[in-house]
Amino acid sequence: MFRPASRLAPIGVSEILKITGLATNLKREGKDIIVLGTGEPDFDTPDHVKDAAKRAMDAGATKYTALDGTPELKAAIRLKFMRDNGLDFGLDEITVSAGAKQVLFNAMAATLEAGDEVIIPTPYWVTYADIVLMMGGKPVLVPCRESNGFRLAAEDFVRAITPRTRWVMLNSPSNPSGAAYSEADYRPLLDVLMAHPHVWLMVDDIYEHIIYDSFRFATPAALEPSLRERSLTINGVSKAYAMTGWRIGYAGGPSALIRAMAIVQSQSTSCPSSISQAAAIAALDGPAEIVRERCCSFQARRDLVVAALNKIEGVTCRVPEGAFYTFAGCGGLIGRHTPDGQRICSDSDFAEYLLRSVGVAVVPGSAFGLAPYFRISYATSVSELEEACRRIALAARRLT
Numbered sequence: 192m193f194r195p196a197s198r199l200a201p202i203g204v205s206e207i208l209k210i211t212g213l214a215t216n217l218k219r220e221g222k223d224i225i226v227l228g229t230g231e232p233d234f235d236t237p238d239h240v241k242d243a244a245k246r247a248m249d250a251g252a253t254k255y256t257a258l259d260g261t262p263e264l265k266a267a268i269r270l271k272f273m274r275d276n277g278l279d280f281g282l283d284e285i286t287v288s289a290g291a292k293q294v295l296f297n298a299m300a301a302t303l304e305a306g307d308e309v310i311i312p313t314p315y316w317v318t319y320a321d322i323v324l325m326m327g328g329k330p331v332l333v334p335c336r337e338s339n340g341f342r343l344a345a346e347d348f349v350r351a352i353t354p355r356t357r358w359v360m361l362n363s364p365s366n367p368s369g370a371a372y373s374e375a376d377y378r379p380l381l382d383v384l385m386a387h388p389h390v391w392l393m394v395d396d397i398y399e400h401i402i403y404d405s406f407r408f409a410t411p412a413a414l415e416p417s418l419r420e421r422s423l424t425i426n427g428v429s430k431a432y433a434m435t436g437w438r439i440g441y442a443g444g445p446s447a448l449i450r451a452m453a454i455v456q457s458q459s460t461s462c463p464s465s466i467s468q469a470a471a472i473a474a475l476d477g478p479a480e481i482v483r484e485r486c487c488s489f490q491a492r493r494d495l496v497v498a499a500l501n502k503i504e505g506v507t508c509r510v511p512e513g514a515f516y517t518f519a520g521c522g523g524l525i526g527r528h529t530p531d532g533q534r535i536c537s538d539s540d541f542a543e544y545l546l547r548s549v550g551v552a553v554v555p556g557s558a559f560g561l562a563p564y565f566r567i568s569y570a571t572s573v574s575e576l577e578e579a580c581r582r583i584a585l586a587a588r589r590l591t
């Protein structure tokens with residue numbers, strides 16, 4: 192009998208996997224299913240990035256590289272942090288991994304002792320808590336109210352801090368809410384951090400370039416230089432450059448932490464892919480217009496989805512500042528009944544009803560630690576989004 196290691200015991204099967212598994216099965220049965228669950232851009236990787244990868248292969252960049260990133264990629268990341276964020280990291284303060292996810296994993300593995308606490312505002316990307324659990328740490332989930340824009344309120348942050356708090360994890364723009372922190376939004380949280388010097392700050396800026404209207408992106412380490420010594424600023428090429436499959440993420444932080452993370456990486460993946468690292472240089476050094484153009488296209492889709500959802504009685508949808516997700520409230524539909532007499536008791540019930548009755552796969556808010564909501568990823572075609580919203584409206588109308 193196979194017996195998994197006990198460190199996996201606290202990690203359940205995610206609701207996202209459950210709903211996508213169900214959607215895949217229904218599709219296999221020939222049902223017409225629209226999947227709005229995936230967290231990746233539908234665009235292709237830009238040609239100049241692919242060309243750089245081909246050139247790198249032909250030039251023999253097919254071997255192990257330096258442990259946590261080639262000097263050339265680290266130099267491009269250094270420039271990116273200076274250009275976009277006003278952050279000046281030395282090469283020994285930069286790490287490169289197989290995606291932002293591995294950066295997070297390395298950071299938690301390199302720092303957490305059993306029982307150490309990590310404050311995670313909800314709704315949150317479930318990976319944060321699962322990695323903490325896998326390392327024997329304790330995720331401390333702090334709900335963020337929609338009335339506060341799904342952002343962490345300073346008073347809730349203070350209340351969650353204990354002597355065991357090791358990290359606070361912030362993500363802006365956020366998966367799943369699309370909410371982002373402006374400089375003014377960050378200020379009160381930075382004041383709390385200044386008053387609690389044992390708490391380190393991990394920020395996930397992976398959606399930095401996917402922002403809308405006149406929103407101005409900010410990152411804490413640049414806003415408060417004295418926090419630099421206990422901040423890890425995580426980013427990557429997956430979302431901005433449609434490179435999810437290339438697996439390159441990176442971070443800037445204090446050199447002692449970066450060195451400890453390299454030890455973890457040295458005994459797991461050895462180094463990120465040599466070819467992908469060459470491609471990532473082309474992405475970071477390449478033209479910014481392509482990212483802006485794609486952002487305009489995402490914004491048009493956001494507007495379409497938000498408007499359509501807000502027309503549905505019982506559903507409300509805040510306008511997200513960034514990323515490619517809407518996080519709509521479905522509290523007005525809880526307690527109603529489906530045409531075949533089933534009661535909708537939760538957002539999970541609503542998501543399952545949408546999938547089974549009209550063939551639209553969304554992810555319930557409870558999968559991200561905040562109910563009753565549902566997340567739509569609008570990184571898909573306008574025609575598919577229009578059809579999906581039409582079907583969701585129809586399903587909602589049929590509830591009594």
Ligand code: PMP
Pocket residue numbers: 230289290291292293316362365366395397427428429435438439440
């Ligand atoms: N952070 C957030 C908030 C994400 O949504 C994702 C991808 N779903 C990642 C990190 C992981 O990105 P990567 O592909 O670089 O591992």
